[in-house]
Every structure is written in C-alpha cells, then in structure tokens.
Amino acid sequence: METSGTEKKPLPIAVYAGAVAIILAGVVWVAMSPSDNEPEKPTPIVKMPEPVILPEIEKEAPEMVEPEPELAEITIEPEPEVEPEPPKPAHPPLMESDNWFRAELTDLVMGTPAIKKVVQENIISNFVVFIDNAAKGEIVRKFSPVVEPEGKFKATLLEGPELKYVLNEQSYKRYDMYADLITALPIDASDNLYDTLSPLVEEAYFELGYSENDFNDKVLETIDILMETPIVDGDINLVTPSAMFEFADKKLEALLPIQKLFLRMGPNNQRKILPVLEEIKAKLEAKD
Numbered sequence: 001m002e003t004s005g006t007e008k009k010p011l012p013i014a015v016y017a018g019a020v021a022i023i024l025a026g027v028v029w030v031a032m033s034p035s036d037n038e039p040e041k042p043t044p045i046v047k048m049p050e051p052v053i054l055p056e057i058e059k060e061a062p063e064m065v066e067p068e069p070e071l072a073e074i075t076i077e078p079e080p081e082v083e084p085e086p087p088k089p090a091h092p093p094l095m096e097s098d099n100w101f102r103a104e105l106t107d108l109v110m111g112t113p114a115i116k117k118v119v120q121e122n123i124i125s126n127f128v129v130f131i132d133n134a135a136k137g138e139i140v141r142k143f144s145p146v147v148e149p150e151g152k153f154k155a156t157l158l159e160g161p162e163l164k165y166v167l168n169e170q171s172y173k174r175y176d177m178y179a180d181l182i183t184a185l186p187i188d189a190s191d192n193l194y195d196t197l198s199p200l201v202e203e204a205y206f207e208l209g210y211s212e213n214d215f216n217d218k219v220l221e222t223i224d225i226l227m228e229t230p231i232v233d234g235d236i237n238l239v240t241p242s243a244m245f246e247f248a249d250k251k252l253e254a255l256l257p258i259q260k261l262f263l264r265m266g267p268n269n270q271r272k273i274l275p276v277l278e279e280i281k282a283k284l285e286a287k288d
Helices: 013-031 098-108 113-117 123-134 169-184 187-207 215-227 257-264 267-287
Strands: 155-157 165-167 237-239
Touching: 098 113, 098 123, 098 187, 113 169, 123 187, 123 215, 165 237, 169 257, 169 267, 187 215, 187 267, 215 257, 215 267, 257 267
Parallel strands: none
Antiparallel strands: 155 165
C-alpha cells in the first residue's frame, strides 16, 4: 500500500518480538487486577520474565531481476525501386549517323576502294528515298546513296549511211567498282547491320509521310524489278531521235528507268550482282 511522506522501512524481526511481549504482559496485568467489589488484597509481586530477545535473522534480499529491455519497434523502410537504365541504342540518332554508318560499312567490305562511292551526308535518308522511288522503277539521282560513276556514257558510231550507234563496252567498266562493292558485302553481317539500322530506316521512312512500316516490301519490289531485267550479251544498238540516246530495241526501251540503269552496267556486272540480290531477297522474306 502506498504511503505519503517518508516511506517507512520494515522493522527488524527482534523489534516485533519485543512488542508482542509487552502486549502480553499488559493483558496479564489487566486480567489479574482486583475488582472494585472485592476487598483489597495485597497485590502479589509478580516477577516478569526477562524478555527473550531473539537473534536477528538475516533476511535474504530478494533477488533483483532486471526487467527485460523493451524492444523498440523497428520500422524497415523498403528500399527505393531503382528503375533500370534503358538499353543504349546500337546506333546514334539519324541526323548523326553518317560517320557511324560509313565506319560500319567500311568494316563490312574490308576497306575496298568502292567505299569512296558512298555519299558523305544523309546516307540512310537518301537510301530510303531512293528505294521508295526505285520500287516504282524510278530513279531520283539526287537521292542516290552512291555518287555517280566517273567518266561519261559512251556510244560507238557504226559505219554506214545511217546514223547508228552501239553501246560502247567501255561504258560497262564505269560500274565495275559498284558491282565489286555489292559482291564484297558479307550477307549475314549485312543482314545484321540492316537489323541494327531498322529503327533509323523506319524513322527516315515515316518522315516521308508513310504511316505503315512496309519499307521491307519496297526493298523486295526493287529487287524483283532488277531481277526481271534482261541480260544482253553482244552489241546493244542505240538511236538518237533526240539529244538523248535510246535503245533501238523497243522492248529494251520500254524497260523501267532502274532496269535500264542495271542494263547499262553490262552483262558481267549483272551476273555478279544477281546472286547477291537473290540472297538478300531470301533474307528479307524470312523476316516476314
């Protein structure tokens, strides 16, 4: 029970024993006192026994039990989620891709001199525009991914009363370097590079205003047109109804502009390039 003021300390066991003895002595003294009706008698002297002082018994102090420390509530903060860094693209932006692409192409063709024929600026964009037109059989020289061959187109005047010409075979040699560039391309590595280029090609293609990604189809259409070009061995006759030469053979003259260009590369260069076109076509068709 709680007390106010100074807290009382428990009394030793000897003090308790002495108090009990005094109380017993008082009870005995009262009980043996004479009543008022009785004659007074001499009070016998009762000798009180000496109080017995019991030896103090040491009480073992209660074992102090230290209270268990309260466990503080620990709040584990969840680790902040770290967003993974987006993978770095395998190519630079389209507008900065020229040097990178030329370096990649140079590695593919092992430094062949034909690499000098690739245009210096906007290579991928020019390629996309060129193919977009080539799929319709047209040629837009302004957007050709390669520079024009050196030298001029040559025709040989035949002897006779009429002005008749044949295509000079020396003109074919102007395209030898281009044929060498195409045939030097390792197909598998070129296909991998094309896959890497696909995002840039798509970007350039969409910049032309297209909403569907059917550029591969246009490449295939261009290849089909080239593969349908006839190979002519021997002389190819020309006529000059105007300032420009035309094929004397009406079937050849009816060919699409890109087919005429392929024809002017000469039969040997055509035969070099056709197997490469067939292999590229197979690769592209496998992607569909």
